[in-house]
Amino acid sequence: MELLNDMALFVEVVKARSFRRAAETIGMPNSTLSRRIGLLEKAIGLRLLHRTTRKIELTEAGQIYFERCKRIVDEARLAHEQLGEILAQPSGVLRVSLPVDFATTFLAPQIAEFSRRYPGISFEFDLTPRRVDLVTEPFDVAIRMGEQPDSNLIARQIAVLPRYLYASPRYLELYGEPRQPADLSGHECLRMRPSANVWTLHDATEAIDVTVGGRFQLNSIGMMRRLAAFDLGIAMLAEEIVADDLANGRLRRVLPQWQATPVPVYAITETRLLPAKTLRFIDFLHDYMIHKPK
Structure with a gap:
């Protein structure tokens, strides 16, 4: 479950093209978000993001990982929403x-x-x-x-x-x-x-x-x-x-x-x-x- 959560955080960072904007959207401290993505990269063994003082960019591995992660995160979110639709x-x-x-x-x-x-x-x-x-x-x-x-x-x-x-x-x-x-x-x-x-x-x-x-x-x-x-x-x-x-x-x-x-x-x-x-x-x-x- 923790891996899925980190994948969702990674997707938000890529969509926002910024750790700060993603952290504001998620409601998480910027330092915590950066640390979680760093641990995710360490667990995978590949760098996913190029970080500069002004912006972030995907590495080649990061682009592949983002495309896979986004589908997985979308499906997980949709499963929750479809179940919720039964009640509301x-x-x-x-x-x-x-x-x-x-x-x-x-x-x-x-x-x-x-x-x-x-x-x-x-x-x-x-x-x-x-x-x-x-x-x-x-x-x-x-x-x-x-x-x-x-x-x-x-x-x-x-x-x-x-x-x-x-x-x-x-x-x-x-x-x-x-x-x-x-x-x-x-x-x-x-x-x-x-x-x-x-x-x-x-x-x-x-x-x-x-x-x-x-x-x-x-x-x-x-x-x-x-x-x-x-x-x-x-x-x-x-x-x-x-x-x-x-x-x-x-x-x-x-x-x-x-x-x-x-x-x-x-x-x-x-x-x-x-x-x-x-x-x-x-x-x-x-x-x-x-x-x-x-």
């Missing part, structure tokens, strides 16, 4: 990384409902655009839009969002309404960075590539939606993102018989061994996205 509702802090625009305009009501359903869960949300590191940072799950790069992470698809073209009534009044996809080449098109100069559109029978241009390239869906509502161009957006603007008349569908390639939405985790709080959250979002009102 899921609980604890759920740490989630979310795409800011999708979360604030679409997911917020669903998260509110989830929080009412599971009062034992507390929440920490990271809505920055950066891609968090699920291995070394303390996140339980990341919600991501778009196709994901190949990695060792676990990606579960929870939705596919249709995308269409939208513009403000005023923009269409000033510059005319495109009647066919080729007309888009003569319009201001709001594009995502990195530069997307070709839009692929589909109707019931064919797919067409259209070269588009315009003065604005952005890395924020929310900003793109706002600029479109301020009469600055045509935007390609998921319909869930613009629901309020459509209802209030700030935006209109353009070329309504055409749509862009749908965007998949994934719940990404570092492991398949998930505690109840994370499983319930992923299942809740998946069920809502599948059965959401049309």
Whole structure:
């Protein structure tokens, strides 16, 4: 049992990249934590960490040991949590990384409902655009839009969002309404960075590539939606993102018989061994996205 405890301490040190931060997280004196890791290295007969005054780094042996230890510690923690779930509702802090625009305009009501359903869960949300590191940072799950790069992470698809073209009534009044996809080449098109100069559109029978241009390239869906509502161009957006603007008349569908390639939405985790709080959250979002009102 003492070996398992020391393995858990080692995992916390590596995740924190600092003895001091790990000690604060665990609630253990820094000197005690350092001594325990030193004894673990002595028992193994190999140095696991390079220590400097500013940071720690894994040795080659330490990297191998960390990957094995993390799986063992995760399984042990999950066993305790699954037994606890028999007696109580899921609980604890759920740490989630979310795409800011999708979360604030679409997911917020669903998260509110989830929080009412599971009062034992507390929440920490990271809505920055950066891609968090699920291995070394303390996140339980990341919600991501778009196709994901190949990695060792676990990606579960929870939705596919249709995308269409939208513009403000005023923009269409000033510059005319495109009647066919080729007309888009003569319009201001709001594009995502990195530069997307070709839009692929589909109707019931064919797919067409259209070269588009315009003065604005952005890395924020929310900003793109706002600029479109301020009469600055045509935007390609998921319909869930613009629901309020459509209802209030700030935006209109353009070329309504055409749509862009749908965007998949994934719940990404570092492991398949998930505690109840994370499983319930992923299942809740998946069920809502599948059965959401049309």
